[in-house]
């Protein structure tokens with residue numbers, strides 16, 4: 325570890341339903357340290373509605389933003405990072421300016437502007453998707469009970485093909501260099517996480533439904549129900565999940581299954597009448613077959629794009645990247661295709677929205693002196709990083 329003073333960034337994230345702040349230290353030898361991170365989740369508020377309600381989200385971000393920032397600053401100040409003479413102030417502030425819900429983005433950007441002016445430190449305007457991409461450079465902060473503070477800033481070998489899968493996005497992006505992005509494909513309707521969440525709602529599972537479906541899927545049969553694999557055969561890299569969601573809805577309706585009390589399909593009874601026995605389809609089978617359909621589409625489309633673009637790195641990020649089946653399927657098929665391709669995915673603790681990934685992306689901009697002025701920075705709910 326170098327003796328040189330590290331470069332400190334305060335990251336702020338408030339684009340959806342998490343209010344998050346983090347302070348990262350970037351050391352001269354390339355190591356990165358997440359000194360403190362605090363996230364106030366709004367899941368308990370939004371789950372009653374089955375999704376994020378923008379007005380409620382904005383109000384909650386406004387309530388939570390200063391407490392989470394004060395908490396991380398307090399943690400930093402209580403550690404050795406406190407300079408003896410004056411209180412700790414970061415070298416830069418990185419804030420999510422889009423894409424996302426305007427109500428949340430406004431709270432984050434206005435707070436960052438105020439602190440930038442007060443402390444006289446530069447501001448970095450970070451794209452939320454770019455934050456997810458840079459989350460793969462973070463490492464688990466804990467193993468067992470011992471915290472590991474120092475993590476290595478791994479290089480990304482370019483070009484990198486990024487599969488970003490979250491509640492609001494499903495995109496394949498070609499990253500040619502730091503800050504240089506080209507769109508390869510995206511969803512034409514629902515995002516993969518949105519599809520998980522909506523189908524989970526049909527099963528009376530709480531928002532966010534992805535992790536709940538995935539947990540039930542663990543003991544189910546992957547091939548119990550032949551769900552469609554939308555757009556797999558089409559000559560492009562786009563996705564569509566609305567049809568898959570509808571077919572899950574129709575399957576539940578047509579099989580007259582009780583969504584709350586588990587499945588006892590009438591089909592085995594009918595077959596039994598003719599002396600044929602078929603295993604009943606369980607809730608776990610339904611979840612496993614549905615999850616497998618989404619994972620198959622995401623994996624196959626990404627493999628197709630790899631063959632076309634020959635990336636040196638494949639990056640998997642966004643909330644849905646926490647899905648173990650997706651991680652395993654993508655990684656193992658990449659190894660078979662070409663063992664030389666570097667596969668990077670984020671630690672699970674950084675797969676959902678968080679401020680550490682925003683600070684991480686902010687650092688790449690700060691290194692290029694790509695700052696925004698507090699009096700001109702604005703949020704953009706529809707901001708695309710790619711050309």
Ligand code: KG4
Pocket residue numbers: 340489490491492493516517518520521532533534535538642643644645646647648675676677
């Ligand atoms: O990136 P994120 O925190 O927020 C957005 O930017 O949208 O992603 C949240 C999404 C939700 O749709 C959630 O259901 C999904 O990620 N998700 C999962 C899993 N964990 C989170 N989907 C499938 N399997 C999981 N294990």
Ligand code: ZN
Pocket residue numbers: 452456490491642643676677
């Ligand atoms: Zn996100």
